[in-house]
Amino acid sequence: MASTDNKLSPVEGIKDESNYLRGTVAEELADGTDHFSKESIQLIKHFGMYQQDDRDARASNRAAGGGKDYIMMVRTRLPAGLLNSQQMLEELDLCDEIGNGTLRITSRQGTQFHGIQKSDVHQLMQRMKGVGLTSLGACGDVNRNVMCCPAPFKNNELHDQIQKTSFAIADHFAPRTGAYREIFLQDPETGEKTRVDENGNEIVEPIYGKHYLPRKFKMGICLPEDNCIDVYTQDLGMIAIHEGGKILGYNILVGGGMGRTPSADKTYPALGMKLTYVSPEDLIGVCEAIVKVQRDFGNREDRKVARLKYTVRNMGLPEFKKKVEEYFGRELPEPHEADVTDFDDHKGWSAQGDGKWFYGLNVENGRIADFEDCKLKTAIREVCTTLNPGIHFTGHQDIIFSDIVEEDKPKLEAILKKHNVVLTEEISNTLRWSMACVAWPTCGLSITESERALPGMVDDLEKEVAKLGLQDEKFTLRMTGCPNGCARPYNSDIGLVGRAKEKYTMFLGGRLLGNRLSYIYKDMVPADEVVPELVKVFTAFKEQRNDGESLGDFCDRLGQEKLLEATGG
Template sequence: MSDDKSKKVSAVEKIKLASNYLLEPIPQELADGTDHFGKESIQLLKHHGTYQQDNRDERSKEGKSYSFMLRTAIPGGIISSEQLLAEMDLGDEVANSTLRITTRQGLQLHGVLKKNLKQAIRRINDVKLTTIAACGDVKRNVMCSPCPYKGDPVYDQMQDLAERLAIHLTPHTGAYYELWLTDEETGEKHQAGGSNGQVVEPIYGPTYLPRKFKFAIGLPGDNSADVYTNDVGLLAICENWRIVGYNILVGGSFGVTPSAKKTFAAVAQAMCFVTPNQAIDVATAIVKVQRDFGNRADRKVARMKYLIHDWGLDRFKQKVEEYYGANLPDPRPVVVHGFNDGMGWQAQGDGKWFYGLNVENGRIKDEGDFRLKTALREICSTMAPPLRLTPHQSIIFCDLAEKDRPKLFEILRRHGVPLSEDISNARRWSMACPALPTCGLAITESERVLPSIIDQLDVELDKLDLKDEVFTFRMTGCPNGCARPYNSDIGLVGKTAGKYTIFLGGRVCGDRLNFIYKDLVPEEEVIPDLVNVFRYFKEAREQEESFGDFCHRQGVEKLLAACDTVPK
């Protein structure tokens, strides 16, 4: 609990404590014949990997249209063709016929009805995947730089740590197995687990964490996992083609409540250096410090960044050392300098190849002449490559032979799917959250409008001869920042209906926050405002200076003075 030892806790804390380790009252409501759950179960279901949502496009006079988002946690984004086929089948059979790659390398089904939840979760587990801890007040999906470079053992070492860390920090409660994986006729459980949820959680305890908790693993030369945006980032330090340790970064988080001035976005700070053998134990100690001292009275300031802000990094590190049982050395002096999104045709280093396919906003669907879902079915059925999901919502086909390249490209082109080489840089480096109509927090559109915004921007960048510039462009329908807009070169954040806050000055490497350039900008004015900044960038940039670095150097006052008077 917090420093003042206050016994006051939020309503969610009381729900977790009374739940018998995430179980009650879900069983009764799961069988009550209604299309929705009550407020207690809604909070608990997040830990099982699902959110109750209301489709605002389908509301009627009779009331809300309830369905569920179901998320699969996939450490490092490593998944097989068989598993992806199973998820796409579920999308067709019990969801809205699409599948979505998340910004944390997982998968989401949307539009699942309550009556189909158990079937869907059980079938996900049947193909050796899981939804447990994909949401909720626990560790979320562990991210990792996804490229399958076999000539560089560092990538395999990072991905192995992501898998072990995910297993180590998965909740132990048997509630998940009892609710979703028990045979209804025989009562037989499909996986080992305690009964009635009465398993004491050795790491989390009966009330789990004060808020969600995110991990990511990356490299100074490849921060595609966006380690600075996580509660804990592990930045691999390498010598002679092996990882000698990790800089532990703490306190990253992007959720903001504009009406609450006490909330803020933060990038993580380097706390210490650990050896590979220490990494999981130190990570566990950090989780336990947040468990015991994070704010359980006010969920708006319950993330670990607020504990570090209140205590200071030195005091926080001392407490982690106390829980770990030893002093921890200072972090190594390294600087993040690269971001590899894994797109295109690349050598793995073992004689095989991989191909990174850009999936716009992560949405796997068939729509008109664009038939990505059907293309992926053919690829996964006939070629069956191992797959990686990326932190930019795209997909990598692994272990390909040189002779596979024409077949892969032919399948994609035949189904109207643009190759990564065929799309603009602006589109390649963009991403959006789902937002409307299903996300309960969404204020404005995001996923459904970003493609048209990129269409407009591409035209203007071509006129300015800036189409080859690389910059991250991220959009969210609310300030919670699920698409990580606060460290991007350009961030668009929904502020009120049809209006956005424009953020500028982050950078591709992701280790710097951007700043508010303009607030409450109507959607139709976003591109004219950005074009004015790009025009100034072309005129006043330094040699080889990136767009984000230019905006950061200029600052908001100079940008406004130079750009806000330019006719739109």
């Protein structure tokens, strides 16, 4: 570890003493209590699980003299967001039988179960294994779910290769400890896949080592013409450079990340910087070198500044590249001139290229549930049962149904309409490009509402945008309940970040393409003033925009001071 032992953060000590993440997790699962110890809370993250509590119930519990209502959130790890109908149905069954009745698509193309009791964790993990799913590495100080364009184009080498590569990377960087199998699966394959060093010592984690990474690590792969996974927000982003239908190599970006702490100037959101260009054959090797540099030189004293973005900027990109070359074993070339040029959300109908079709359905804020006026969960269950499509989750928390034959296209739409699910073709652009994190009542980090607040704001804003005749404009609108930025608000056209109860920091000037950061337009905006403030911005945009200028480009061109003048402050 790069830091001296007496300065390590407490989490580093917990990992050090855990025997490769085991700790006392197994004993605590069997102790009859409804929660884990503070040490185990840090370890179970590596198994894709967070301990939470129902924050809506806190006040009433305190008044009654009780404690917290503990619940677990469990994530699945799904490289490129890909799974099949059988797996989807099992996840829906699990959310009904042992969860809170809902399943949530994450902004990293995975899924989340909410409301899981500690006593049901074994059942959840084992049933997921039964259909080939895992939560190992979905959270924690390791490489998280590998994002990749999920579009199911067939007979297309570009999409085939990047999706296969995302699976190869996910497997290469998966934790090797046997703790997950021992504790949760209790199967006969228990035991690490160990290596032996030159001195005959066993190496349990050849990439991560005993202490794993200083902080979480995120990777994503995209094509230049389709940055649907927000490649610039990744710790390690890969842009597949291609020509004539063949991938020639990958531009490597390093140091992206969204989280910030407003009270700590040392923290900030950042976009990735171009490091090098590598061949497909060298890709995983270079990625491993980058991860190992972060392992050995990332900050283990202060978790607020432990992400790769701080390591890169503290070292300086040239010095960081030299260190990566040292770990990789040879010099690396300069980046390719190619960059991202467009963004496709893959919604609506598209031809797959093999005579079949896929349909991208908008899922507001990723929440799969049956509501009073819309039975989305029931509709998805019927689609999977009757049509058996492939399932693909997008980085915008939506779902794609693939392998639909021509004659079944009306059947799919009929099933959705029967359950009052609004088709993608019928939603507004305001809704289409919006996204919110979970926030209250389950996320322990949230300062204020997000998922429960954004739908009402979208309903109000889309009406005002239509009144201005701007309903055809494309703009991203993203909200988070705290500055950690799980819904990636800092590079969107409009970002709303929880600052205090029912108050938000308003960010403007990012863009749909995702390769520009926004700036703080106004701070501490009350929830009921968010839409009126945005209406002022849209009005100024309509009156003063240049030809073909997007909302984000307009706000970026004016900057905060001039935009405040244009909107009357």
